[in-house]
Amino acid sequence: MNAYDLHSAAGSPADLPSAFRDQMQAQLGPEFADFQQILSTPAPVSIRLNPRKPVYDTTNLNPVPWCNDQGPVQGFYLAERPSFTLDPLFQAGAYYVQEASSMLLYEALGQSVNLNRPLRVLDLCAAPGGKSTLLASALSADSLLVCNEVIRSRVSVLRENLEKWGYANVVVSNHDPEEMGNLAGFFDVVVIDAPCSGEGLFRKDPDAIQEWSEANVQLCSARQKRILDAAIPLLDERGILIYSTCTYNDSENLDNVRYLTENGFRNRPLIFPPEWQIVDKYVDNSVGYQCYPHRVQGEGFFISVFQKMSFTAAVKLDARTFRSIRALRPRETTTAMKWLENPASFSFWEKPNGDVMALPKGLEKTFLFLDSAFRNKGFGLEMGQFKGQDFIPSHALALSTEINRQLPAIELSKENALRYFKKENLVLDEPLKGWLLARYNGLNLGWVKGVGNRVNNYLPKDWRIRMDIKEYV
Numbered sequence: 001m002n003a004y005d006l007h008s009a010a011g012s013p014a015d016l017p018s019a020f021r022d023q024m025q026a027q028l029g030p031e032f033a034d035f036q037q038i039l040s041t042p043a044p045v046s047i048r049l050n051p052r053k054p055v056y057d058t059t060n061l062n063p064v065p066w067c068n069d070q071g072p073v074q075g076f077y078l079a080e081r082p083s084f085t086l087d088p089l090f091q092a093g094a095y096y097v098q099e100a101s102s103m104l105l106y107e108a109l110g111q112s113v114n115l116n117r118p119l120r121v122l123d124l125c126a127a128p129g130g131k132s133t134l135l136a137s138a139l140s141a142d143s144l145l146v147c148n149e150v151i152r153s154r155v156s157v158l159r160e161n162l163e164k165w166g167y168a169n170v171v172v173s174n175h176d177p178e179e180m181g182n183l184a185g186f187f188d189v190v191v192i193d194a195p196c197s198g199e200g201l202f203r204k205d206p207d208a209i210q211e212w213s214e215a216n217v218q219l220c221s222a223r224q225k226r227i228l229d230a231a232i233p234l235l236d237e238r239g240i241l242i243y244s245t246c247t248y249n250d251s252e253n254l255d256n257v258r259y260l261t262e263n264g265f266r267n268r269p270l271i272f273p274p275e276w277q278i279v280d281k282y283v284d285n286s287v288g289y290q291c292y293p294h295r296v297q298g299e300g301f302f303i304s305v306f307q308k309m310s311f312t313a314a315v316k317l318d319a320r321t322f323r324s325i326r327a328l329r330p331r332e333t334t335t336a337m338k339w340l341e342n343p344a345s346f347s348f349w350e351k352p353n354g355d356v357m358a359l360p361k362g363l364e365k366t367f368l369f370l371d372s373a374f375r376n377k378g379f380g381l382e383m384g385q386f387k388g389q390d391f392i393p394s395h396a397l398a399l400s401t402e403i404n405r406q407l408p409a410i411e412l413s414k415e416n417a418l419r420y421f422k423k424e425n426l427v428l429d430e431p432l433k434g435w436l437l438a439r440y441n442g443l444n445l446g447w448v449k450g451v452g453n454r455v456n457n458y459l460p461k462d463w464r465i466r467m468d469i470k471e472y473v
Contacts, residue, residue, distance in 0.1 A: 243256060
């Protein structure tokens, strides 16, 4: 079962650790009873749309206040939780299932930087990809987004979610922040959704209640400061750092606000409408913003924004040092170009393992520099491989928003779309031949290859769903 399909099993207020209860009683005062009561109710369900795959019907859906219809990032509440795994639109990347409070990143970003100009942005703790896909939607097409995940086992889900989103100006990396010293002064924006004690997830994840302890809070606070120490040099002077957690306590929130202002940063206040019910949290002359589930239609979330005032010598780009890829030969390039809608906007490269990638020309020098700066990474648009005279397209290419819209395709019913995601071969009424895009509601799902009346299914094995589909077709 996909994690998005897990129903929020609210814990009992009686299960709250006594130290946590005392902490929140002191923090909320007379509001604590409302806070405690809301934890026994189901968590809201919210999604955020992919602006480049606009097919989801939002009729009669209530918008998330800080992600409304005034920009490319739009979030909505659902009346109930469907089976997301068995929704072909979800599998095609039409939307991302994201907790509403954490979408506040979009408003914070819009108030802090000019999103119309090219930016270099780092999502430092990126998995599973909620904030990364939000950032990809918000940034201009000529911006660079680096999505880094420290824990190797979490990189695959990050990569999968970004492949579904389908943007070509993205890098996925797997490095500890302390290994990024060669990117000093490189980024205009660094987003740190820090690993935390998870107090804001108690309603959605009762296991988080059992794992909570005062000792773990202090451990998380120390880890967050280590991450901040490593992140500070990565920002250019006057760059923006956005810090967030899904927790409530001062050790992980306000103490880190103070830590940043003591280490070369100026706090940047934000303005939220009073009806959003977001609470200002002050320390010294700085402020962060707290979402409480009894006040907002969402979970616990904290966010604060800073501008770097100290100088860091920026790294000089030198694309000549790259080693791991080579430019495609002219004949191969001619073949590869046929698969993209605007091929003149890309250059084409091959990895040592034969994988072909397309790099946006406006970011080519930057990508080639990052090829030498990172050991563990994937970047650009993964296109496929040449096998002799044939080109085998990748699943990422099928889901990309850059793919040639005139390529042969077949529109599937929901039943056949789900059978496709079960990795079953499809039997169709008309004989077909060659590579075809499998589509549902006009969105690409992946590749099939026609062999007479049968089409072979090229869904990657790791993407196969194992749920029973009978009641959904």
